[in-house]
Amino acid sequence: MSALLIDLLSWVLIVVGGAFGVIGGIGLLRLPDFFSRIHAASLTESMCAPCIIAGLMLQSGMTLVTVKLVFLVIFLFLTSPTAAHVLAKAAIHGGLDPGALRDADAERRG
Amino acid sequence: MRGPPGRILARRLSFDLMDQGRPLNRQFVNFVLMGLALAAVWLLLSGLLKPLLLGLALISVLLCLWLAQRMDVVDAENHPVWAALRYVPYWPWLSVEIVKSSVDVARRVLSPSMPISPTVFEIRATQRTTVGRVVLANSITLTPGTVTLDVDGDRLRVHALSRDTIQGLLDGEMDRRITRAEGSLQRLGAAKDGPT
Amino acid sequence: MSFLAHFNYYVAIILAMIGFYTMISRTNLVKKVAGLNIFQVSVFILFISLGVLDGGTVPILTETHTLYSNPLPHVLILTAIVVGVATTAVALALAVRIREAYGTVEEEQIQAKDDQP
Amino acid sequence: MSAALALEYAILVPLLGALLIVLAGRWPNLRETVTLVTAVALFAIVLRILWALALDEIIEITLIELLPGLSIALHTEPLSILFAAVASGLWIVTSVYSIGYMRGNHEQHQTRYYAFFAIALAGAMGVAFSANLLTLFVFYEVLTLSTYPLVAHKGDENARRGARTYLAILLATSIGLMLPAIIWTWSIAGTLNFTRGGILEGNITAGLATILLLMFVLGVGKAAVMPVHRWLPAAMVAPTPVSALLHAVAVVKAGVFSITKIIIYIFGLDFLADVPQERLLVYLVGFTVIAASIVALRQNNIKRMLAYSTISQLSYIVLAALVLAPLSEIGASVHIVAHAFGKITLFFAAGAIYVAAKKTEITQLSGIGRRMPWTMTAFAVGGLSMVGVPPTAGFVSKWYMIAGAFQNDNYFVLAVLVVATGLNAAYFLPIIFRAFFDTEDQPPQKDHGEAPWPMVVAIVTTATLTVLFFVFNGPVVELEHGILRGPG
Amino acid sequence: MLALVVVVPLLGAAVSTLLPAGRLPWLWATAVSWFMLFAAITLASQVMDLGTLSYWMGGWAPPIGIEYRLDAANALLALLVAGLAAVVLPFAGRSLAAEVPVEKSPYLYAAMLLFLAGQMGIAVTGDAFNVFVFLEISSLATYTLIALGRDRRALTASFSYLIVGTVGATFFLIGVGLLYAMTGTLNMADLAARIPDVAATRTVHTAFAFIVVGICLKLALFPLHLWLPNAYTYAPSAVTALIAATATKVAIYVLVRFIYTVFGPTFSFGDMPTVYLLVPLAVVGLLSTSVVAIGQDKIKRMLAYSSVAQIGYMVLGIGMATTAGLTAALLHVFNHALMKGALFMALGCIAFRLGTSQLEALGGVGRRMPFTMAAFVAGGLSLIGVPLTVGFISKWYLVLAAIELGWWPIVMVIIAGSLLAVIYIWRVVEVAYFQQGESTERCEAPLALLVPTWVLIGANVWFGIDTRVTVGIATRAAEVLTGAGP
Amino acid sequence: MIAAAILAILVTMVLAVIRALLGRTVYDRILAVNVFGTKTVLLIAALAFWSGRPDILDIALAYALINFIGVVAVLRFFEYGAAEGDEVQGK
Numbered sequence A: 001m002s003a004l005l006i007d008l009l010s011w012v013l014i015v016v017g018g019a020f021g022v023i024g025g026i027g028l029l030r031l032p033d034f035f036s037r038i039h040a041a042s043l044t045e046s047m048c049a050p051c052i053i054a055g056l057m058l059q060s061g062m063t064l065v066t067v068k069l070v071f072l073v074i075f076l077f078l079t080s081p082t083a084a085h086v087l088a089k090a091a092i093h094g095g096l097d098p099g100a101l102r103d104a105d106a107e108r109r110g
Numbered sequence B: 001m002r003g004p005p006g007r008i009l010a011r012r013l014s015f016d017l018m019d020q021g022r023p024l025n026r027q028f029v030n031f032v033l034m035g036l037a038l039a040a041v042w043l044l045l046s047g048l049l050k051p052l053l054l055g056l057a058l059i060s061v062l063l064c065l066w067l068a069q070r071m072d073v074v075d076a077e078n079h080p081v082w083a084a085l086r087y088v089p090y091w092p093w094l095s096v097e098i099v100k101s102s103v104d105v106a107r108r109v110l111s112p113s114m115p116i117s118p119t120v121f122e123i124r125a126t127q128r129t130t131v132g133r134v135v136l137a138n139s140i141t142l143t144p145g146t147v148t149l150d151v152d153g154d155r156l157r158v159h160a161l162s163r164d165t166i167q168g169l170l171d172g173e174m175d176r177r178i179t180r181a182e183g184s185l186q187r188l189g190a191a192k193d194g195p196t
Numbered sequence C: 001m002s003f004l005a006h007f008n009y010y011v012a013i014i015l016a017m018i019g020f021y022t023m024i025s026r027t028n029l030v031k032k033v034a035g036l037n038i039f040q041v042s043v044f045i046l047f048i049s050l051g052v053l054d055g056g057t058v059p060i061l062t063e064t065h066t067l068y069s070n071p072l073p074h075v076l077i078l079t080a081i082v083v084g085v086a087t088t089a090v091a092l093a094l095a096v097r098i099r100e101a102y103g104t105v106e107e108e109q110i111q112a113k114d115d116q117p
Numbered sequence D: 001m002s003a004a005l006a007l008e009y010a011i012l013v014p015l016l017g018a019l020l021i022v023l024a025g026r027w028p029n030l031r032e033t034v035t036l037v038t039a040v041a042l043f044a045i046v047l048r049i050l051w052a053l054a055l056d057e058i059i060e061i062t063l064i065e066l067l068p069g070l071s072i073a074l075h076t077e078p079l080s081i082l083f084a085a086v087a088s089g090l091w092i093v094t095s096v097y098s099i100g101y102m103r104g105n106h107e108q109h110q111t112r113y114y115a116f117f118a119i120a121l122a123g124a125m126g127v128a129f130s131a132n133l134l135t136l137f138v139f140y141e142v143l144t145l146s147t148y149p150l151v152a153h154k155g156d157e158n159a160r161r162g163a164r165t166y167l168a169i170l171l172a173t174s175i176g177l178m179l180p181a182i183i184w185t186w187s188i189a190g191t192l193n194f195t196r197g198g199i200l201e202g203n204i205t206a207g208l209a210t211i212l213l214l215m216f217v218l219g220v221g222k223a224a225v226m227p228v229h230r231w232l233p234a235a236m237v238a239p240t241p242v243s244a245l246l247h248a249v250a251v252v253k254a255g256v257f258s259i260t261k262i263i264i265y266i267f268g269l270d271f272l273a274d275v276p277q278e279r280l281l282v283y284l285v286g287f288t289v290i291a292a293s294i295v296a297l298r299q300n301n302i303k304r305m306l307a308y309s310t311i312s313q314l315s316y317i318v319l320a321a322l323v324l325a326p327l328s329e330i331g332a333s334v335h336i337v338a339h340a341f342g343k344i345t346l347f348f349a350a351g352a353i354y355v356a357a358k359k360t361e362i363t364q365l366s367g368i369g370r371r372m373p374w375t376m377t378a379f380a381v382g383g384l385s386m387v388g389v390p391p392t393a394g395f396v397s398k399w400y401m402i403a404g405a406f407q408n409d410n411y412f413v414l415a416v417l418v419v420a421t422g423l424n425a426a427y428f429l430p431i432i433f434r435a436f437f438d439t440e441d442q443p444p445q446k447d448h449g450e451a452p453w454p455m456v457v458a459i460v461t462t463a464t465l466t467v468l469f470f471v472f473n474g475p476v477v478e479l480e481h482g483i484l485r486g487p488g
Numbered sequence E: 001m002l003a004l005v006v007v008v009p010l011l012g013a014a015v016s017t018l019l020p021a022g023r024l025p026w027l028w029a030t031a032v033s034w035f036m037l038f039a040a041i042t043l044a045s046q047v048m049d050l051g052t053l054s055y056w057m058g059g060w061a062p063p064i065g066i067e068y069r070l071d072a073a074n075a076l077l078a079l080l081v082a083g084l085a086a087v088v089l090p091f092a093g094r095s096l097a098a099e100v101p102v103e104k105s106p107y108l109y110a111a112m113l114l115f116l117a118g119q120m121g122i123a124v125t126g127d128a129f130n131v132f133v134f135l136e137i138s139s140l141a142t143y144t145l146i147a148l149g150r151d152r153r154a155l156t157a158s159f160s161y162l163i164v165g166t167v168g169a170t171f172f173l174i175g176v177g178l179l180y181a182m183t184g185t186l187n188m189a190d191l192a193a194r195i196p197d198v199a200a201t202r203t204v205h206t207a208f209a210f211i212v213v214g215i216c217l218k219l220a221l222f223p224l225h226l227w228l229p230n231a232y233t234y235a236p237s238a239v240t241a242l243i244a245a246t247a248t249k250v251a252i253y254v255l256v257r258f259i260y261t262v263f264g265p266t267f268s269f270g271d272m273p274t275v276y277l278l279v280p281l282a283v284v285g286l287l288s289t290s291v292v293a294i295g296q297d298k299i300k301r302m303l304a305y306s307s308v309a310q311i312g313y314m315v316l317g318i319g320m321a322t323t324a325g326l327t328a329a330l331l332h333v334f335n336h337a338l339m340k341g342a343l344f345m346a347l348g349c350i351a352f353r354l355g356t357s358q359l360e361a362l363g364g365v366g367r368r369m370p371f372t373m374a375a376f377v378a379g380g381l382s383l384i385g386v387p388l389t390v391g392f393i394s395k396w397y398l399v400l401a402a403i404e405l406g407w408w409p410i411v412m413v414i415i416a417g418s419l420l421a422v423i424y425i426w427r428v429v430e431v432a433y434f435q436q437g438e439s440t441e442r443c444e445a446p447l448a449l450l451v452p453t454w455v456l457i458g459a460n461v462w463f464g465i466d467t468r469v470t471v472g473i474a475t476r477a478a479e480v481l482t483g484a485g486p
Numbered sequence F: 001m002i003a004a005a006i007l008a009i010l011v012t013m014v015l016a017v018i019r020a021l022l023g024r025t026v027y028d029r030i031l032a033v034n035v036f037g038t039k040t041v042l043l044i045a046a047l048a049f050w051s052g053r054p055d056i057l058d059i060a061l062a063y064a065l066i067n068f069i070g071v072v073a074v075l076r077f078f079e080y081g082a083a084e085g086d087e088v089q090g091k
């Protein structure tokens, strides 16, 4: 019963992950400028990858394989934002304009 | 003796490994801890206990430590491993945030009209430790729809996919939670490393 | 079917061509190095694919599997990759030194600077 | 001193001399003494070897074995002893003359000059006593390289250009033709030793033999057979004693000597006799004789005229050798001596005229005979010897050449000899007449007499030798009959 | 011993990096090189009396394991590499101290030892893939060594050499890979045994083409030589002496080994048009690069071009496909190493004093540095091929081989090459001896440089007179390779 | 079912490649390449389960490492400006 449940859950996770991956890819194509595309990318990094890996974990159960998957997901979580950050910085340094700075405090009051 | 378990362990180690009465050497402790962490990683990844492989493991761990020491990435400051432990209570909330914003971004990407309004804005970070501030910046980047462009002092420059999603950040919910997580171990007497 | 039979060859050849073309056509030294790498990788792929057995699996011994693809090419290519990495490292180091000496890694500009001493 | 030892000394002594000359460089008198002593010693050594040969001792020594059957080895036979004797003997005279000339002209780098002169003599001795083609080639090149600094002696652009031509032609011919010819010989005969009757008979077709012979005749550039004669006029930039070395003592003699030796001991007279195409070479050389004489006829510069005369005289020797008759071979070898004596006299005279009167052109010589009687008399003797008029050495050799030509009924050669004699007379006699019987058109700027005494001594000696050889040629001719027996 | 000769320099390189900067690394490297010479001599003598030696790395049998294998051919090569190293390294001490900043010395000599290890490795290994690895080890060392040159052009020279060299090595690797695909082995002996069965396949033909072209890139056969002149010109003097003397020679050896042993003469010259590939290139390269050499006003560059020309001679001998030709080629490999080593070292002496190798700067050097210039002239005569020098011996054999085949035009080409050599050597001699320089005061090179240089000159004369050793080994090697002998 | 995941990943990779080719700015390309890289990691992981050889996961880890370093290195190169061949900063 619970085995079936776990299976089911893992399939769901994998499918969802896959779906978000594809959506991210579409975003990568559809979105108009570099800085918006970063968000599409982070969709595939922060959503797709964890979901799929989690699904796989449920597949493999309490084994070293799971541990490796854990390492994998931790590593991705540490690196992918760093990569995105470096990329954005480089782009700005390279002369891409992320857009004008809006007055944040005004926003908060409004 | 008071202090976090790691610190207590460390003090013990330092007393055993060094001649009595010497003041506790934090950097050395961090080395030992790092070494143990590396060894653990190796074991978990290889899962083999053949003497040859263990020997190789030892060699590579020592090599890593040597390199770390040459690059002096290991200093008296608290070890990221423990830093990571502090933020455990914060992770679930972050995960939920990620899921929510993912759905939102996905919606915007898929909807034919593509309702996006890219924005750049600044928020103020209230964390005292560098680690804390890094956690905030990375959390922002991790959550789809927002990315940290630049950190200078306590001001974070953020790019968002759409105006509507930034309210949460401006309210500083995430910032507050991180600061709390940071503080949560503080009460247990963590290292006082002021803002840099 | 014969096309698929030599699929790996075609891939290797195409990659080699790309790498070679990059090496020759680009005047930026770093891009030349990139081309060189692509060229080498094509050879690695060729080598590895030579060891494949249909139905064979990764040559990591376990109890459950019996049919492995030939490990020797993997070993050799591992060496070749190391050599390749070393070469790339030296090449990039040279590129950096050249940039310090000439202030550029563009061939024509270097040529120009040598011609007008 | 055993004869074999003497052979080695013949090469070592001049080299040692060169070393001592360099060491004594700072003290000119000592240096010149060393030169003279070495020259005399060498001549003595050669006489020792001559003596051994006269007693029919067979002397053959191997210095180095390069490859199996291929060695640097020395031996003696009549032809070589003749050449050696002439070269070493004339070296003494030339050294005396050099002292006068170099000091009289205040030349630079005299140490280098005497040192390389000695090395050149070592090379000449090596060529003379070489027992096989490889040895011949080695010392031939030693001679070439060691004379280069002598030709380039002045060091100005003009001298360097002349020396460049000299070296270029001699090396190009020797490396480009002689060396391949040698290697070819090796590959077909399996040996390079000079052997009586030759080593090629039966190993090579007549046609190829002609090509090989041509490669040798042109490859030995020092023989100055046209069209490889250009180096000789080019070398006129050298100081007169060097010209003497080139024209009389060593260099050109080494050339004709080598060719004669190759014809006799590599091809063999009998073998060549069966090679019809060999005539082609006879024509080529005959042409050289005539052409060179005509060119000489049209020169006004004394040394250039002498240079072209040398070219034609050398071709006499090659021509005689190619006639393949026993008597003509003797004529060839005797003419090596005769021409040496005559030509060195002429060059010494020319040098004396240059040092004393600073005159270089024939037209300037009017009436100089009265100011420099000894010199010009010697010049007359030398000239007559070139023409072949008794009582001079030239007559003897020409006699044997003509006799040889008759022996083989070779009327072409006969004709060449007659015409050439006429031409020689046509360019030597006028000079002699001009010198003695014309009157100076204008008096010279500085009133001069004879050149410094060492030069005069040298000139008179060589002139006397030229005359004496006419009378006492018996022993030499007798010795040269030995050619037909050949080495061991 | 067979393994030590490679392992010692490898470890030696590692040790060198740990040594303090200064003279110590140099002393260490020299010591290692002398050990290598000792080992090489022992091995060579063993080969000459016992025949082929074999050693399995780590006891693994081929084809999995790597076999080190020494016959007459690579014994000669090992002698050559070790001998040259043992002479050049003592020379390097003073010479490099003047050209390379001292703090680099540990890495400099580490690179030199790596280079030697690679060269030795190629010499002794019997494994095709191992050849590739060692080839790259020594090449990498060479790139870094060249880049140490004072002129910034050294960097670009090294870079283009790196690109070409790596492409060459990769071509070679492709060829080896294809051979492996066809035969399932990488051991040269096994390859030699198995190739005949598959010789007809297109794959083997492709493999042959890739290997030959790859090696020809490494050995700078015309027209693939364009990297060489700059590399030799801008490298530090001692480095140039070392690589000019050994690197291309080792590449030549690899070519010979593959054409004659691995593929075998019947395949290489029977099934493949090797002769029509190698001989024309050799001839054209020999003549054209000699002519180019005459035009150079930088003597180092002139000698570099002459090296390309000399490579032409060797390839010519290989292309003759006869025992005589191969003997000549191997002889010239050895002899040219001696003469070029000597010449570049003499040039190093000049550069050490005058700081340049420009022709016009040499006026009157004949008087200022008599012994150095004498060495240069002697080396030059050897290069020309004057008797009593090694140059004459190799030319003699080459011409004999050509005559044996009745290739008269080739004979003329060989001779012409010598004459061109006369011209470019004589340009130097004339300036050095018969032209006045602005300065005339004596500035002879220090003994530390002169002695090694003269040792090589001595070798030029010695092996030009006593040819038993060299000719003996070369003939034996040629017989082994062509299968004519045991 | 894993097949579905693999398929999805492949689709994503294709889309990324398209973006890499369309590019516009070099940074778009690098972004796409980075996505491609992380998807490769996932693909390897998925394949490990698909082929029943979880050992391959180590490769996935190694690849994740290389991918990250690669992207940073490339960015460093472009930030360094070597691609444009302008003067060296701070020299």
Ligand code: NA
Pocket (backbone or CB within 6 Å): C036, C037, C040, C083, C084, C085, C087, C088
């Ligand atoms: Na590479």
Ligand code: NA
Pocket (backbone or CB within 6 Å): E243, E244, E245, E248, E249, E307, E308, E340
């Ligand atoms: Na070379």
